[in-house]
Amino acid sequence: MNAKTAKILLKGNEVMCEAAVRAGCKFFAGYPITPQNEVPEYMSWRLLQAGGVFVQAESEIAAINMVFGAAATGFRCMTSSSSPGISLKQEGISYITAAELPCVIANVQRGGPGLGNIRAAQGDYFQAVKGGGHGDYRLIVLAPSTMQELYSLTMNAFDYADHYRNPVMILTDGILGQMVEPIVPQEYQPLFDPAPKDYILDGCQGRKPRIVKTLHLQPAEALVEVNRRLVAKYARISGELKLSEEFLTDDAHLVVSGYGITAQIAKGAVLQARDKGLKVGLIRPITVWPFPEEPYLKAAKTAEKFLVVEMSNGQMVEDVRLAEQCRRPVEFFGVGGGWYPTIEEVLKRIEDHYPA
Amino acid sequence: MTQFKRPDALYDVPTHYCPGCGHGIAQRLVGEVIDELGVRERTVGTAPVGCAVLMYDYFNCDVIECPHGRSPAVATGIKRMRPDRVVFTYQGDGDLAAIGTAETIHTANRGENLTVIFVNNAIYGMTGGQMAPTTMLGQTTTTTPGGRGKNREGGPLRICELLSSLDGVCYLERVSVSTPKDIGLAKKAIRKAFTNQLEEKGFSLVEVLSMCPTDWKMTPVQAVEFVETQMKKVFPLGVYKDK
Ligand SMILES: Cc1ncc(C[n+]2csc(CCOP(=O)(O)OP(=O)(O)O)c2C)c(N)n1
Ligand code: SF4
Ligand SMILES: [Mg+2]
Numbered sequence: 001m002n003a004k005t006a007k008i009l010l011k012g013n014e015v016m017c018e019a020a021v022r023a024g025c026k027f028f029a030g031y032p033i034t035p036q037n038e039v040p041e042y043m044s045w046r047l048l049q050a051g052g053v054f055v056q057a058e059s060e061i062a063a064i065n066m067v068f069g070a071a072a073t074g075f076r077c078m079t080s081s082s083s084p085g086i087s088l089k090q091e092g093i094s095y096i097t098a099a100e101l102p103c104v105i106a107n108v109q110r111g112g113p114g115l116g117n118i119r120a121a122q123g124d125y126f127q128a129v130k131g132g133g134h135g136d137y138r139l140i141v142l143a144p145s146t147m148q149e150l151y152s153l154t155m156n157a158f159d160y161a162d163h164y165r166n167p168v169m170i171l172t173d174g175i176l177g178q179m180v181e182p183i184v185p186q187e188y189q190p191l192f193d194p195a196p197k198d199y200i201l202d203g204c205q206g207r208k209p210r211i212v213k214t215l216h217l218q219p220a221e222a223l224v225e226v227n228r229r230l231v232a233k234y235a236r237i238s239g240e241l242k243l244s245e246e247f248l249t250d251d252a253h254l255v256v257s258g259y260g261i262t263a264q265i266a267k268g269a270v271l272q273a274r275d276k277g278l279k280v281g282l283i284r285p286i287t288v289w290p291f292p293e294e295p296y297l298k299a300a301k302t303a304e305k306f307l308v309v310e311m312s313n314g315q316m317v318e319d320v321r322l323a324e325q326c327r328r329p330v331e332f333f334g335v336g337g338g339w340y341p342t343i344e345e346v347l348k349r350i351e352d353h354y355p356a
Numbered sequence: 357m358t359q360f361k362r363p364d365a366l367y368d369v370p371t372h373y374c375p376g377c378g379h380g381i382a383q384r385l386v387g388e389v390i391d392e393l394g395v396r397e398r399t400v401g402t403a404p405v406g407c408a409v410l411m412y413d414y415f416n417c418d419v420i421e422c423p424h425g426r427s428p429a430v431a432t433g434i435k436r437m438r439p440d441r442v443v444f445t446y447q448g449d450g451d452l453a454a455i456g457t458a459e460t461i462h463t464a465n466r467g468e469n470l471t472v473i474f475v476n477n478a479i480y481g482m483t484g485g486q487m488a489p490t491t492m493l494g495q496t497t498t499t500t501p502g503g504r505g506k507n508r509e510g511g512p513l514r515i516c517e518l519l520s521s522l523d524g525v526c527y528l529e530r531v532s533v534s535t536p537k538d539i540g541l542a543k544k545a546i547r548k549a550f551t552n553q554l555e556e557k558g559f560s561l562v563e564v565l566s567m568c569p570t571d572w573k574m575t576p577v578q579a580v581e582f583v584e585t586q587m588k589k590v591f592p593l594g595v596y597k598d599k
Contacts, residue, residue, distance in 0.1 A: 027437055053436045057429070058462035065426040065459070069402075069433025072420050077433070095423050201418040201434065203398035203441050211412045213403070213421035 008185050013038035013080075013177040015147055016106060016170065017046060019154035020078050022188045025104070026052040027070035027077035029063040031085060034118040035174035036108035039080040060085040064092030064105070071101035072212050074200035076158050080106035082174070083124050084115060087132070093167055094133030098214035098226070100233075101199070102161035104154070105139075106170040108177040111338030119338030120174030122260065125315035128171050129289040136227060138234045140168040140241065141289040143259040147181040153286070159191040164237055165199075171288065173311065175261045175340065234290075243286035246295050248274065252281030254353045255299045257320055258309040259285050262334075262341065266309050269346035280350050288316065293323035300327040307349055309341055310334040363387035365396045367416050376576025378566025379408050381533040382475055383415075385543045386446065389550050390417065399442040400434055402427040406448035407481040425456025428463035431470050442553060444471040450480045453489040453513050460515070464559045467524030471549045472561040474515060477568040478587060485571030489513040492590045497571075516563050516596040526558035528596035532565040534583035538593075557599065565591055 010018060017039055020028075028047050030040035040056060047054045053070075057063035063079045070077040081089060086107045096103055109124050111117040124132075128141045140160050144150040150172060157168040201210055216222040247267060249255055258266045263284040273280040281303070283295045296306070305328055308317040313336045321330045333341065333349050362368055366387040373380045390396050399417040403409050405424035412419035422430040427445040435443040452460050452474050463470065479497060480486040486499040490512045494503040504512075516528045527549060531542035542564060549560035565587050567579035574582060 027433065029433070055432065055436065055466075058458050061426065062429040062432075062459050062462065065423065065429035066433035066436075068422070068426075069420065069430035069435075070437050071433070072430075073434055073437040075437050091423055092426070201400045201420055202438055203400060204416075204418050205397035209415070209417050209419070211419050211421070213412055213419075215409060215421055 005184055005186055007182040009180060009182045011038050011177065012147055012150055012172065012179045013108060014042045015151050015183055016154045016172070017042040018185060019151045020104065020158070021046050021050045021052070022185070023155040023158040024076045024188070025078050025158065026075040027067065028052065029055040029057045029066035029079050031057050031060050031063050031081065033082045033085045035110055035120070035177050036080050036082045036106070038177070039106065039108070060088035061092065064089040064096070067103050068092055068096050068099070068101065071096060071103045072201045074197045074202070076162070078104040078106070080108065082108045082110045083112050083121070086124060086127065090133035093139070094135050094137060095214050096167050097137040097139065098135065099212050100165040101212070102165050103167050104157045104161055104170065105167055106172065109171065109173040111336065117338045118174065120261065120311060120340060121336060121338050122173060122262065122311040122315070123313070123336045124171070125288065125310070125312060128169050129291070129319070137230065138237070138289055140164065140166055140237060141171050141287065142168065143171045143286060143288045144176065145260055145263045145284060147179065147183045150176060151183050151185060155188050156191055160241065162195060163192045164233065166233070166237070171260065173261055238290040241287055242290050242292035242294065244292035244295050245284040245286060247282040247284065249281035249283060249295065249299050251279050252299065252302070253279045253304050254307060254350060255281050255283055255303045256307045256309060256346070256350065257283045259288055259316060262309050262311055265341055265343055266346050268343040269350060272343065272347050273350045278350060278354055291319045291323060296320060296323035297325065300324040303328060305353060306330040307353070308332050309346055311340050312336045363391040365390035365416050366414055369414065371414055372410055373407065374570040376567055376569040376579050377407070378477060378533045378564065378568070379475060381539060382473060382542070382564045382566060383408070383411060383446070385539070385546050386444070386473060387415070388543065389547045392547065393550055393554065395442045395550070395554070398440070399444070400438070402431050402445045404445070404447040404451040406451050408446055408448060408475065409482070411446060425451050425454070426459055427451070428456065428459040428468070428470070428472070432463055432468050435468060435470055439469070442550065444473060444550070446473045447475065448481065449474070449476045449478065449488045449490040453515050461519070461522070464519050464561070465522045465524045467526070467558040469553055469556055469558055471553050472559070473546065474561055474563045475566045476563050476591065477566045478512070479568050479571045481568050481571055492586060512590060514591060516561070519561065520596045524559055525561070525597055526599045527552050527560040530563040530565065530591055530593050530596065532583055532588065532593060534565065534567065534580045563591070
C-alpha cells in the first residue's frame, strides 16, 4: 500500500470532503447546520490547500446559487447541508437542473419535519427522489451505506454530474456523517472520458456568446421541448445507472430492503437470521434515483414477502412496491424523528415472518 | 462621448421594453461602457427576474439568468472561479432589495469584486405594478391602492444609504436616466463601477432611478416628471461611497 492509499481515519462527513477534493472539486459553498458542520469546516482549509475556493454563504439559498454560478464556469463544485437547509436549496436545485449544469449536493439527513432534531433520519427520501423543488425534474441520488462507499460514491458523483450534466445528490444521514471508521482512500479514477464543456460561461472570446437560462417563453412549445429533452436524458440515466447490491437473495423466503446506514443494520440482522437457519436476503439500492427495480422483480419470483426498513415513516417502501409490482406483500418497519433500528429489532421482525 | 452607433455589446434587435421605460437606457449605457473598456469578450452578465430578464437576448456577451434575487450569489460563484473575467449583475428593486436583500448585503459586505447595476423604478414592473421595497410613501400600486402607508408597509428602502456603512463596499452612487444630463452622469458612474472591478477594488453598485410609465399608469413624459419631482426627493442623487 503506498502512502497515497494508506488507511485514513476520519468522520464520515470528512471522508466525503476528502473524496470530493481528490475528485477535483474546486468550489464549495455551505452554511452551518448539524450534523453536517464538519463538511464546511473541513472544506474551509482542505479545498484551499487543493487550490479551490471555499465560501461560507449567508444562507443555504445563497450557497446553492453560488454553486449555480460556479457550475456555469465549468469547475467541479459542491454544496452540502442537512434536511432544513436542503429544503432551502430546492429553488436553486430546480434551476440548476433546468439549466443542465453539473454539481454535487450532499444531504446529511436529520430528524424532521420542521426544525426536528439533530439525530440521524431518512425522512427526506421523497424530497430527494421525487423532486423537492418545482417542475418536472430528476436528481441522480446516491445512497452510500458504508464509509468506504461514501468515499467512492462521492468521487463517482462528480463523474455522473459531469457526464449527464445533472445535479447529483449524496443522500447520507447523521450516523454516516458522524461515524469514525478507517477507510482506504483509493486514488480517483474517472468513470468516463471527459466530455467537452461547451456550455461554460467564461467570456465569449473567439466564439459566440452563450446563455445559461431556464426561462422559455417563445414559442409556446419551447418549454415543452426542453421538458422532452430532459425526459429523454432521465430515461438514458435510468437505462444506464441503476445500482444495487443483492445479498443472499437467491433462496430467500423473506427479502429485507433498506438504503444507507439502515441497510448496514439490516444486513447484520440478515446474517444473524442466516445463522439461525432462516432463509433471508437483502436488497440494497445504491442509486435511489434511478431506483433499481430489477432485483425486486427477480426476488418476487421466489420470495414470499419483502420487509422494508427505514428511519422514516415509510417512503422508500412505496418504490419497493412499485418495483416488485405488488406481486408479494411488502411490510414496513420504521419510524421518523431521529429513531434508528437495532439489529435485534430487525431480527425480531424477520423471525416474526417464520411461524414458530 | 456621444455615441450614435449601437454598441457592439448589444445586439441589433428590438427590445420588449415599453415606450419611455428606463431599462433600455440603462442597458444601453452598460453596453457602451463594456465597449469603451474593451471587455465584451471577457464579460459575464447576470440577468434578473424582472422586466430585464430578457437581457440575455440583448447583450452580446455571456449571460446567465438567475433565480429571483440571487444574482449576487450566482455572480459570486462565477467571479470567484474566474477572477480575471468581468462579472456584472443587473437587477430591479424587487430583485435586489426585497427577495434578494440577504444576497445583496452579504455580497457587498464580503467585498466581492463585482459591478452591480440596480434599477430602481419604485415598482414591480414585470408582475404588473405591485408595491416594491422602494415604493414611496403615498405611492399607489396595485397592492397599495390607498397609497403606501408608513405604519402599514413601512417606508422605502434606500439601498445606497443602507450599504454605505459596510466596510466591504468600494463604490456607491445613485444616478438617474430621466434627463439627458442625468444620463451622462449615469454613464460616468457605470463606467467607474466597471473600472473599479478591473482595478480589483471590490464591490461597486450604481443605483439608477428609472421610469416605468406602464405600471405608474403615466405617459412617458409624466413618468420623467415623476422621477424629477418625486423620486429624486426621496432618493437623492450622488456618491454615497467612494473608497
Ligand atoms: C421566487 C419568485 N417569486 C416571485 C416571482 C414573480 N416575479 C417576477 S418579476 C417580479 C418583480 C420584479 O420587480 P423588480 O425586481 O422591481 O423588476 P422590474 O420588473 O421592476 O424591473 C416578481 C415578484 C418569481 N419569478 N420568482
Ligand atoms: S413594465 Fe415598466 S419596467 Fe417593465 S418594461 Fe414596461 S415600463 Fe419598463
Ligand atoms: Mg422594479
